[in-house]
Amino acid sequence: MAFYLEEHDPETYRRKGRLISLAMAGQLIVLGLVFSQLLVATFGSSLWLNALGVLLGLLATGATFTVLKDRPWMKEVRYVWQLKHHLGQISGYLPGLRKAVEEGNTTALDLLTFYHQGMAQLAELNGRTPDDDSERLAEKMQVRLKREEKGLPDKVNGFDPLDLQAFKRG
Numbered sequence: 001m002a003f004y005l006e007e008h009d010p011e012t013y014r015r016k017g018r019l020i021s022l023a024m025a026g027q028l029i030v031l032g033l034v035f036s037q038l039l040v041a042t043f044g045s046s047l048w049l050n051a052l053g054v055l056l057g058l059l060a061t062g063a064t065f066t067v068l069k070d071r072p073w074m075k076e077v078r079y080v081w082q083l084k085h086h087l088g089q090i091s092g093y094l095p096g097l098r099k100a101v102e103e104g105n106t107t108a109l110d111l112l113t114f115y116h117q118g119m120a121q122l123a124e125l126n127g128r129t130p131d132d133d134s135e136r137l138a139e140k141m142q143v144r145l146k147r148e149e150k151g152l153p154d155k156v157n158g159f160d161p162l163d164l165q166a167f168k169r170g
Contacts, residue, residue, distance in 0.1 A: 003160075027061050028061045031057035035056040039053050080125055090111060092169055116139075
């Protein structure tokens with residue numbers, strides 16, 4: 001299934017991300033304590049029962065999160081998780097992609113362009129400046145020049161993870 005870059009307001013994403021993180025952490029603490037107290041009250045005091053209560057709280061919080069992740073108000077956070085997942089996928093193939101770019105492979109050019117765009121967008125959404133070192137800047141310039149040579153647009157809208165199968169994992 002193809003993944004496409006979307007525009008999201010960084011401030012909205014950060015606000016929702018903080019709120020959701022606090023809510024999930026609070027829920028984990030409350031449920032962990034409730035389950036621990038119920039187990040201790042039922043079976044007597046034990047370190048293992050307390051640990052089991054925390055584990056049950058973690059499982060209940062995870063189940064709640066799984067149910068809520070597709071809600072419309074989770075759109076920005078869900079998008080960033082998916083973006084991170086896809087960038088992580090691509091980063092495993094970077095050596096193969098770089099070699100294919102040297103050989104003029106158009107798919108590799110598209111994937112590397114998407115990777116650089118995604119990294120820049122992720123940094124922007126997180127309120128950071130892109131950590132572009134000289135190697136990454138040189139690579140971005142090389143990719144841009146090769147795209148210009150081939151008459152390809154400067155940007156890509158998305159990528160298909162199946163395209164990675166043509167390249168050797170690094």
